[in-house]
Amino acid sequence: MADDPKEQQPPPLGSAGEKPAAPGAAPAPPKPVAPPVPKAPPVGPAPLDNDLVKRYRARFGAAIREAVEDRKQAILVVEREHLAEIARYTHDEEKFNLLSDLTAVDWPKREKRFDVVLNLYSFTHNARLRLKVQAGAGESVTSVSGVWPTANWLEREVYDMFGIEFAGHPNLQRILLPEEWQGFPLRKDYDILTQDQAWVRENLGIESGQ
Amino acid sequence: MGAGEPGDRERAVAEEGSKNQTVENTLKAGPGTLLGADELILNMGPQHPSTHGVLRVKLKLDGERVAGSECVIGYLHRGVEKIAEHRTYQQFGPYVDRMDYVAAVSNGLGYCEAVEKLLGVEAPPRAKVIRTILTELQRIASHLLWLGTHALDIGALTPLFYCLREREEILKIFEKYCGARLTTHAFRIGGLQYDAYDTLEKDTERFCNDFHRRIAEYEELLTGNRIWIARTQGVGILSAEDAIAMGVTGPVLRASGVQWDIRKAMPYAAYDQYEFDVPVGKTGDTYDRYLVRMEEMRQSVRICMQAIQNIPAGPILGKVGKVMKPPVGEVYHAIEAPKGELGYYIVSDGTVQPYRVRIRPPSFVNLQAFDKMVRGHLVADVVAIIGTLDIVLGEVDR
Amino acid sequence: MPAALQATLEFLRAYAGPLIASLVIVAVLPLIAGYVVLVERKVMADMQARLGPMRVGPHGLLQPIADAVKLLLKEDIIPEKADFWIFWLAPLVSVTAAMLSMAALAFGPAFQIARDINVGILFVVGISSLGIFGIVLGGWASNSHYSLIGALRSAAQLVSYETAAGMALVSGLLLGGSLQIRTIVEEQARQGVWFIFLAPVAFFIYMVASIAETNRAPFDLPEAESELVAGYMTEYSGFRWSLYFLAEYANMIVVASVATTLFLGGWMRPFASVRWMGWVDFLPPLLALGVAGYCVYRAPRQPVPVQKLVMLGVAGLCALVALLLAVPLLLPAAFFLKAGIHGAFWFVAKVGAYIFVFMWLRFTLPRYRFDQLMRLGWYFLIPVSIVNVMALGVGLVLHWQYRVNLWLALGGTTLLTLLIALWLVWADRKREAEALQARGGPGTPAADSYAG
Incomplete structure (x- = not known):
C-alpha cells in the first residue's frame, strides 16, 4: 500500500520547556502553539525494492532506471523509449487501470530537462504508482492515450504548458491557451510576467499591462 | 478490467x-x-x-x-500552477479556493494536507475533525448547487430556490467560522487558524436535523416525477469500463457502478473514524448520477452528525514553523472533492516556494467524457449531460 | 363633401362597436398581459420561498408599467445578417393573430368584445393558429441556429397538438350543438350542467394541448431557456421582443377563455341551478371588500409615502368593484345589471383559475424533451381524443335516439375512453422500456469494482 496513512512521526526535538536556553538570554516564555520545526524530518526520497519493483525489473531490466520511495509513495523512473510497453504492462498486468493524472516538471539545468509524470491508481490493489519519464528538449514521448484514454486531454495540457510532443497522440493541440499562442508558460524560463504580447494586441486590441 | x-x-x-x-x-x-x-x-x-x-x-x-x-475550454485560464511557483506555500493557500469556487473548503483541505504530507507533519486530531465537518458541509453545499442548476437545466424552476435556501444555512456556518462564505480559505497548513466557534456543533446539528426533511422535499419534486425520469433515465450512459478508461471520478464514476471513494479507499482527515456508505448506481445514466448525489448528501449529514458528537479537545495547529521549507522531494495527495478526485502533486526543491504544483482537477477530467456521453442524444440532453457532470469552469481552466 | 361625410357616418354607425372594441383590445390587452406577468411572478415567488417584485410600487404593483416603459425605450437591435423585412414583420403577425382572435370572445353576457359571429369558436381557433407564422418567420429571419431550431420545434408542436385540441373542442361542440359562443353558454345554462362534467376527458385533452399550443412549460420547448437560450426570440430585443411576449400571454387568455366558454360554463355562476345556493352571489362583493380591507391594513406599513398612497388607491379601486358587484344585489331597481356584472366576474375568475393552473404546472414540472413531446402528442393525445369524440357521439346518439339516461350514456362512454387511454399508456411504457433496452440498457457493475 503505497499511500497508507503516515506512521507516527518521531517526537519533535523537544518541547519548549526542554529547549537549552541560550546563555545570557532571558528565559523565553514557552510557546504553546508553534514549537520549532523538526530539524531532520524523516521524509525524502529513498531507494525502493519491493515485489512490484522486482517484477518490473525482471521484466524490463535496464528500462527501469530507478525505483524510489518518497513520502511512502512508489515512483518508477523508466526509459523514454520503453514507455509504451511499460504503460501497456502496467495497465494490463499490474492493473493500474486509472490514470489519475499526467503532468510534467521542468528541470532546465538537467541534461534531459523534462519529467513527464504519470500518477496511476489500481482499484484491484488500492495502491498508487508514479511513472516518470525523462525527456530532453525537442524529444517526443510516446502517447499513452491508447492505454488510458484519459491521457488525451492531459497530454494536450502538458503540450500546451511545456511544449512536450507526444508521438501518436490523436489530436495534439493546445487546450487551455489559444491555438496561436507563442511560448510554453510552465517552463521555468517563461517568466511569470511574460505574455504573448503580439497575440494580446491582435486579439484583444489592448496593450498588455505587463 | x-x-x-x-x-x-x-x-x-x-x-x-x-x-x-x-x-x-x-x-x-x-x-x-x-x-x-x-x-x-x-x-x-x-x-x-x-x-x-x-x-x-x-x-x-x-x-x-x-x-x-x-x-x-480555457476561457478562464489564469495560470494557477504558474502562480504557485512564485508564491510561498502559505501564500498559495487562498488561490486554490478560486478553482472550484463552489467547493472552496474541499480545495483548501486537499492543498493543506498535501503540503503537510510534504512537510512530514500531521494536523492535530481536533483540527482533523473540524476539517471533516466543514468539508462535508461543503460537499452538501456543492451538491445542492448542482441539484438546483441541474434541475433548472431540465426545466424545473423551483428546486433551485429551495436548494439555495439550504445552501445559505451552510454558508452562514462558514461565515460564522471564518468570516467568508464562498472562498473561505478555512484551513491552514498544519491545522486550523481559527478554533471552532462556540455554537458550531449546535448550528451543524440544527442544519442536519432540518436537512432530512428538506431533502425529502426535493425528492418529492423530482425523484418520482414522470417527466424527470423520462428526461434523465437512459441519458448519457457511461459504462463502468468507459468511466475508468476516461478517468472520471467521484459521483460520476460511482453512478456507473464502481464503488470507489477516496474517503474509504485511502482515508484522510478524520474519515476513518466515521461510518458512512458509498452509494453506487447501476446503469451510469443521468438518473443514477442524480440518485447517487442525493444519497451522498444524506451520507454527508450522517458523517457530520457523528463528527459533532465528539470533537476532541486539544491544539488546532500542528508543529509547523512560520517559514516552511519542505525537504526535497515530491508528493501526490488526492481527496474526494464533491466533483471527484482532487489531487495535488507538489514538488519541493527545499525552498520556501514550491518548485511545481500540479492540480489534478476532477472537472477537467470528467468533462473529457462528455463527448462519449452526448453522442446520439438530442440537444435537450446536451444540457442535461453538462449538468450531470457537475463541472465548474474555474476548475476546468484553472 | 357631404357625400363623403355621410359615407363616413354610415360606416361609423355600422361598425362603431367593432372599432371601439378593437381600440379597447389594443389599448387594454398589453396592460392585462403585463399584470398577468406580475401575477405569475408573484405566484412563482410564493411557491419558491421568496418575495418576487417588491420595489416598484407596493408589492411590485407598478412593475408591469415600469417594464413596459423599459421595453419601449430599449434599443431595437436587428442583426446585420437577418432578413430585415421579415424580421420586422414577424412579431406583428404573432401579436395581430392573438389580438384578432380575441374579437369573437365574450366576457359575460353583456361584454361581447366585437361581434357574436355564428362560427365564433372556429374563428378563434383558426385565427389564433395563425400566430405560428410569426414564430416560424421570426425564427427563420433571425439567421441564428437557436432561433431556427426554436421555430421548427414550434411548428411541429403546433401541428401535433392543434389536432388533439381540435378534437377535444369537437366534443364540446357536440354537446353544445353550436359554434356560436353565446349559444354554447346558454346551452350549458339550459342543461344545468357544465360540459366539463359531461366530457371530462375532452377537457383534460384540451387543457394539455392548450398548454402546448401556447408554448408554456412543461411544453415550452420552442423557447426552452436552458437549451435554446430563448428559442425563436433569441435575436429579438426591446419592443419587438415584448410583442412576442404579449402574443404569448394574449394566447393564454384566448385558450383560457375558450376552455371557460366551452367546458366551464362561461359566465355562469357555480351552482346556478341550485336554489339554496343563492348566497354564492354575495361572495364576489365580499371578496372585493376583503381585498380592499387588506390593502387599507397594509397601507401604513409601506416604506414610502407614495407607496402608501398607491396602496390606498388600490383599496379604493377594490371598494369600487365591490360596490359595483353589490349594487345589483341590494338595489332591486338595478337588478337588470346583475347578469352582466356578475357574469363578467365569474368569467374572469374562471379564466384566472385556468391560467393559474398553467402557472402552477410551470413551476412544478421539468420540461419535456422534443421526442417525448411528440410521442405524447401522437401516441397518446391524438388517439385518445379521436376515441373520445367517437365515444361521445355514440353516447349522445344513445341518449337522443334511445332515451338512455344522459349521465349513464356519457359515463359509460367516458369509462370506455379511459380504458383505452390506460391501454395506450401501458403500450407507451412498454415501447419506452424497449427503446431504453436497445439504447444500451442497464449495464452490469464492473467485475472488479473495488469497495475501499
Whole structure:
C-alpha cells in the first residue's frame, strides 16, 4: 500500500520547556502553539525494492532506471523509449487501470530537462504508482492515450504548458491557451510576467499591462 | 478490467477518442444525415444559460440529434500552477479556493494536507475533525448547487430556490467560522487558524436535523416525477469500463457502478473514524448520477452528525514553523472533492516556494467524457449531460 | 363633401362597436398581459420561498408599467445578417393573430368584445393558429441556429397538438350543438350542467394541448431557456421582443377563455341551478371588500409615502368593484345589471383559475424533451381524443335516439375512453422500456469494482 496513512512521526526535538536556553538570554516564555520545526524530518526520497519493483525489473531490466520511495509513495523512473510497453504492462498486468493524472516538471539545468509524470491508481490493489519519464528538449514521448484514454486531454495540457510532443497522440493541440499562442508558460524560463504580447494586441486590441 | 482482449478494446477506444477530438475535420463532410440534409453546427457557449460558466461546445447536429461534439475550454485560464511557483506555500493557500469556487473548503483541505504530507507533519486530531465537518458541509453545499442548476437545466424552476435556501444555512456556518462564505480559505497548513466557534456543533446539528426533511422535499419534486425520469433515465450512459478508461471520478464514476471513494479507499482527515456508505448506481445514466448525489448528501449529514458528537479537545495547529521549507522531494495527495478526485502533486526543491504544483482537477477530467456521453442524444440532453457532470469552469481552466 | 361625410357616418354607425372594441383590445390587452406577468411572478415567488417584485410600487404593483416603459425605450437591435423585412414583420403577425382572435370572445353576457359571429369558436381557433407564422418567420429571419431550431420545434408542436385540441373542442361542440359562443353558454345554462362534467376527458385533452399550443412549460420547448437560450426570440430585443411576449400571454387568455366558454360554463355562476345556493352571489362583493380591507391594513406599513398612497388607491379601486358587484344585489331597481356584472366576474375568475393552473404546472414540472413531446402528442393525445369524440357521439346518439339516461350514456362512454387511454399508456411504457433496452440498457457493475 503505497499511500497508507503516515506512521507516527518521531517526537519533535523537544518541547519548549526542554529547549537549552541560550546563555545570557532571558528565559523565553514557552510557546504553546508553534514549537520549532523538526530539524531532520524523516521524509525524502529513498531507494525502493519491493515485489512490484522486482517484477518490473525482471521484466524490463535496464528500462527501469530507478525505483524510489518518497513520502511512502512508489515512483518508477523508466526509459523514454520503453514507455509504451511499460504503460501497456502496467495497465494490463499490474492493473493500474486509472490514470489519475499526467503532468510534467521542468528541470532546465538537467541534461534531459523534462519529467513527464504519470500518477496511476489500481482499484484491484488500492495502491498508487508514479511513472516518470525523462525527456530532453525537442524529444517526443510516446502517447499513452491508447492505454488510458484519459491521457488525451492531459497530454494536450502538458503540450500546451511545456511544449512536450507526444508521438501518436490523436489530436495534439493546445487546450487551455489559444491555438496561436507563442511560448510554453510552465517552463521555468517563461517568466511569470511574460505574455504573448503580439497575440494580446491582435486579439484583444489592448496593450498588455505587463 | 479483465476484458477478453483488452488491446482491441483500448485501440477501439483510442480510435473513438481520436474521432472525437477531430470533429473540426469531420465537420466539413458528414457521412450523410437521416434525410440527406446538411449537418447543422451549433455553437453552444461560451455565453449560454446552461453551460455553467464559459464552456463552449461545438455541436454537430443532424436535425436535433448530436452527431459529434467538441469542447473548447480555457476561457478562464489564469495560470494557477504558474502562480504557485512564485508564491510561498502559505501564500498559495487562498488561490486554490478560486478553482472550484463552489467547493472552496474541499480545495483548501486537499492543498493543506498535501503540503503537510510534504512537510512530514500531521494536523492535530481536533483540527482533523473540524476539517471533516466543514468539508462535508461543503460537499452538501456543492451538491445542492448542482441539484438546483441541474434541475433548472431540465426545466424545473423551483428546486433551485429551495436548494439555495439550504445552501445559505451552510454558508452562514462558514461565515460564522471564518468570516467568508464562498472562498473561505478555512484551513491552514498544519491545522486550523481559527478554533471552532462556540455554537458550531449546535448550528451543524440544527442544519442536519432540518436537512432530512428538506431533502425529502426535493425528492418529492423530482425523484418520482414522470417527466424527470423520462428526461434523465437512459441519458448519457457511461459504462463502468468507459468511466475508468476516461478517468472520471467521484459521483460520476460511482453512478456507473464502481464503488470507489477516496474517503474509504485511502482515508484522510478524520474519515476513518466515521461510518458512512458509498452509494453506487447501476446503469451510469443521468438518473443514477442524480440518485447517487442525493444519497451522498444524506451520507454527508450522517458523517457530520457523528463528527459533532465528539470533537476532541486539544491544539488546532500542528508543529509547523512560520517559514516552511519542505525537504526535497515530491508528493501526490488526492481527496474526494464533491466533483471527484482532487489531487495535488507538489514538488519541493527545499525552498520556501514550491518548485511545481500540479492540480489534478476532477472537472477537467470528467468533462473529457462528455463527448462519449452526448453522442446520439438530442440537444435537450446536451444540457442535461453538462449538468450531470457537475463541472465548474474555474476548475476546468484553472 | 357631404357625400363623403355621410359615407363616413354610415360606416361609423355600422361598425362603431367593432372599432371601439378593437381600440379597447389594443389599448387594454398589453396592460392585462403585463399584470398577468406580475401575477405569475408573484405566484412563482410564493411557491419558491421568496418575495418576487417588491420595489416598484407596493408589492411590485407598478412593475408591469415600469417594464413596459423599459421595453419601449430599449434599443431595437436587428442583426446585420437577418432578413430585415421579415424580421420586422414577424412579431406583428404573432401579436395581430392573438389580438384578432380575441374579437369573437365574450366576457359575460353583456361584454361581447366585437361581434357574436355564428362560427365564433372556429374563428378563434383558426385565427389564433395563425400566430405560428410569426414564430416560424421570426425564427427563420433571425439567421441564428437557436432561433431556427426554436421555430421548427414550434411548428411541429403546433401541428401535433392543434389536432388533439381540435378534437377535444369537437366534443364540446357536440354537446353544445353550436359554434356560436353565446349559444354554447346558454346551452350549458339550459342543461344545468357544465360540459366539463359531461366530457371530462375532452377537457383534460384540451387543457394539455392548450398548454402546448401556447408554448408554456412543461411544453415550452420552442423557447426552452436552458437549451435554446430563448428559442425563436433569441435575436429579438426591446419592443419587438415584448410583442412576442404579449402574443404569448394574449394566447393564454384566448385558450383560457375558450376552455371557460366551452367546458366551464362561461359566465355562469357555480351552482346556478341550485336554489339554496343563492348566497354564492354575495361572495364576489365580499371578496372585493376583503381585498380592499387588506390593502387599507397594509397601507401604513409601506416604506414610502407614495407607496402608501398607491396602496390606498388600490383599496379604493377594490371598494369600487365591490360596490359595483353589490349594487345589483341590494338595489332591486338595478337588478337588470346583475347578469352582466356578475357574469363578467365569474368569467374572469374562471379564466384566472385556468391560467393559474398553467402557472402552477410551470413551476412544478421539468420540461419535456422534443421526442417525448411528440410521442405524447401522437401516441397518446391524438388517439385518445379521436376515441373520445367517437365515444361521445355514440353516447349522445344513445341518449337522443334511445332515451338512455344522459349521465349513464356519457359515463359509460367516458369509462370506455379511459380504458383505452390506460391501454395506450401501458403500450407507451412498454415501447419506452424497449427503446431504453436497445439504447444500451442497464449495464452490469464492473467485475472488479473495488469497495475501499
